[in-house]
Structures are given as structure tokens and as C-alpha cells.
Amino acid sequence: MAMRASRAGFVRLDGIRFGVTVACAVAGLLGAAGMTAWSWRVSVHAGLAVDGPFYGFGAGCILLGFVTAARLSKPRLGGLMMLLGAAYYLQYLRSSANPVLFGVGVSLAYVWAAVVAHLVLALPDGRVRGPRDRVLLAGCYLMAVTTQTLRLVLDDARGPWPDYTAIPRTPTTRAGSVGVIVFAVLVILVTLRRMLSSGDRRWRFPVWCALLLVALASVAAGVACLAPRPSGLDQELMVAALEVGVLLLPLVLVSQLPIENLLRQRLRDVEESRQRVAAAAMEERRLLQRDLHDGAQHAFFAVHALLGLARDLLDDAAATPTTTAARPAATASVSAGALPEATVQARDLVRRAHQQLLAAINDLRGLVQGMYPSALTSEGLRAAVDELADTSPVPVEVDIPETRWYSELEITAYFLIAEAIANACRHARANQISVRVSESALQMRIEISDDGTGGARLDDDKRPGLADRASVIGGSLSLNSPLGTGTVITALLPTENPSS
Secondary structure (H helix, E strand, C coil): CCEEECCCCCEEECHHHHHHHHHHHHHHHHHHHHHHHHHHHHCCCCCHHHHHHHHHHHHHHHHHHHHHHHCCCCHHHHHHHHHHHHHHHHHHHHHCCCHHHHHHHHHCCCHHHHHHHHHHHHCCCCCCCCHHHHHHHHHHHHHHHHHHHHHHHHCCCCCCCCCHHHCCCCHHHHHHHHHHHHHHHHHHHHHHHHHHHCCCHHHHHHHHHHHHHHHHHHHHHHHHHCCCCCCCHHHHHHHHHHHHCCCHHHHHHHHHHHHHHHHHHHHHHHHHHHHHHHHHHHHHHHHHHHHHHHHHHHHHHHHHHHHHHHHHHHHHHHHCCCCCCCCCHHHCCCCCCHHHHHHHHHHHHHHHHHHHHHHHHHHHHHHHHHHCCHHHHHCCHHHHHHHHHHHCCCCEEEECCCCCCCHHHHHHHHHHHHHHHHHHHHCCCCCCEEEEEEEECCEEEEEEEECCCCCCCCCCCCCCCHHHHHHHCCCEEEEECCCCCCEEEEEEEECCCCCC
């Protein structure tokens, strides 16, 4: 496992991930210290009291990102915060007289602003979901780099820039400010949409508010950059936004942690309850199978045997003529032709009852086997699927190890395979079916393929319940069925028994 829970609700990264997180934090802090020392020596500044918070902001982000990654259940979010802190110091390369370093500093001066947008779009777990958000994020990074690169080229900017408040305003800088405003407004709209549509908005509301402050202050900073003369207000607004929003974000996350742990515990309880219900259902089916097999089915077989004996006796009686002298006195009045007619009728009734009872026994056997065959519980999945293959109207190639797994997994796998084979026989007009089962990384992999007509879908009425069967024990199922080239169903089922 990559993370380990603690009593306080925090999470500790294990092994390699923790080492990588520590290494990134140390490298970031060393880089921040070196850049601060170098920039402080070559730049124009107003003193520690004024410029200290500006230089210390990136280091603060790195430290808080480390805490978020290593102690909270937010490793990706913490990584983004450390990236923000490291990227923040790239702007100080504009103080260099070296043209290469100066060019890098100008082009990447505001990449950290795009990382802020990344943080907003990646909440709550550090992943950006959906093509719309990914396109918006790509636009933020592209805008942050291209506008400053155009500034370097079109304005023929030359370094060093030791005093950032004295940087001249040009049409290119104003165009960049407009871009910041546009993308910040888009991020605000995305955040508002999430706030309104989120099902758990109550506990995440403080997080959304903190990020809205960041975006709103970014808009204000962009507006300040449109002023005809530089005043430094734009940088002050941007840093203020980050101090209020991003630095506040870990504190907000910590304050919401008990609520989040409660939600996670409820999800775990629901999952455990679902597993218990599934296990109870399987046990009920096993008991019902046993009762039908040991009770009703045996009684039916007994009646079937008695009817068979009666049929044989009537057949023997009909084949052997009986004389009038041999008849009992009580039946002396019966005509010679009456007994053979009654015998024929009785034989016909017994024969019909015998056939109907045999059909009922077959139906009952099919019902019992439909629950799951006795071979599944006694010999395992391989033996049960071999029986399916023997009775299938379409040849089935079986490649399943003799391994035994816990009962719920074997039953789920059996019914999934049985239903897939049945669908291939009934609907796909297949000539060959292949079933392969393997195990690796605590997962059973099931692959059922056929050479039929293809064109199947998971939500097709012809294939009900396949994905549901897999999800009952926490598995997943995928289907590849191009029209005319057959169908491949792949299921991944966890081999670890949740009740053990």
C-alpha cells in the first residue's frame, strides 16, 4: 500500500513515495534558498520587512505542500503546491545580466500563476477530470508562457531587471494582463459550477471560497497591470491572493479532515455492508441448493423409481396371459377382455407420469445447477467451467488453472463465464469460444472471447448483469466488440477475500 492511516486521521506515505516527497521538498527548499540569496544580492529591494514575504512565499508553499503530501491524504495536491513554490522563484532570473537566464526568467516568470489554476481545477484529489477542464488548464499554461515570450521578442526586452516595479508597460504586457483576466474569470466560473453541482458542497465550501479569493485577486492584479505606469500593485495583489488563498488552503483542508474521514468511513461501511449482503445471498443460495438436492430432488427420484417398477410390472402382466381359473373369485365376473383394456390404460397413465416426473427432475436439476454446480464447490472453477464446455453447443476452449479461490470469487467468476458463453451461443452466432483465467497482482483476470458477429455493448439487453456481477465483489469489466470481428470480454476481480 502507498499510504497508511493513523489515529489522528492523517495519512503517512510509505517507502519510496515518502522518500521521493522528502527529496523533492529538500531540493525545492535548497533551490529557494539559493535563488533568494542570489536575487537579494543583485536586485533592488526595499528591505527584509517589505520584500521578505515576497521571497518567503515560495518556500512556504513548498513546506505546506510537503505537509499536504506526506501527512494528509492529498499527495498529488501537495505535489502541485511544492511545484508552485519552486516555479515562483523563476521570475527572479530576470535580475540576471546573462541573456539566457534573463530570457528564461521572462518567459517563465508567471508559470506559477498557471500552477495556481492547476490547483483550483485539480481539487479535491489533485486530478484534473474532464476534457473541458484539461483544455482550460492547457490554455492557462500556454497563456502564461507565450504572453511573456512575446514580450521578450516583440518588446526587445533586455536584462537585467533588478527593480520589477520599474518594468515598462507596453501593448504586449497589457495583452498578457487581459489574458490573465480572461482565464481567471473562466477558472472562477468553473469553480462556481462545481460549488453549485457538488453533492458534498457543505464540507468543501471553505475550500471553494479560498480558491475563489485567489482567482478574484488574480483578476484584480491583471486589472492593475493595465495601468499606464507600473506601481507594483499588481504583484502585491497577486502575492496577497496567494497568501490568503493558497497558504490558507492546507489549513482549510486540515479543518475539514474530520468530516472527510467521516465520509470515508461511511463509504467503507457501505462497501462492507454490500460485501456482507452479497456473502449472505451466496450462503442462502448454497443452503437452498442443498435443501433442493437433499430433499425434493431425492423424493422425486424415489417416486420416479416406484413408477418405474410399476411400469415394469404392468408390462410383464400385459405380456403374460392370465386364465379365468387363475383369477380370484372376487373377479370371476369380469369378462376376459376387460382386464387387458384396463391394463393398457394403467400402463399408459404410469408411462406418462414417469415421463413427466423425469422432465420435472431434469428441470429441478437445472435449477439447482443454475444456482451453481456441485463441481464448483467441491472441485473449483476449472471443473465447473469444464462441465459448461462439455454441454455447450459451441466448442469452448478452457484455460483455467486448478487454483482454488474464496467461494464468492469462484461463484462470481463462474456465473460471469456462464452468462458470457450463453450470450455468445445465443446471439453472436459464434463458432468458437475461448475462456482464459489467470492471476497476478492480487487480481483474477478473466477473458472470454468468441469469433461471432460482434457489435455487443455492455448496456445491451442481450448482455444484462455482466458488469453488475463483477462490481458486486469490487471488480471491473470491459468489452471490446467491433462489428463483424467477434467479442472479447475482460473482467478483473480482486482475489483478496474482504472477509478474511
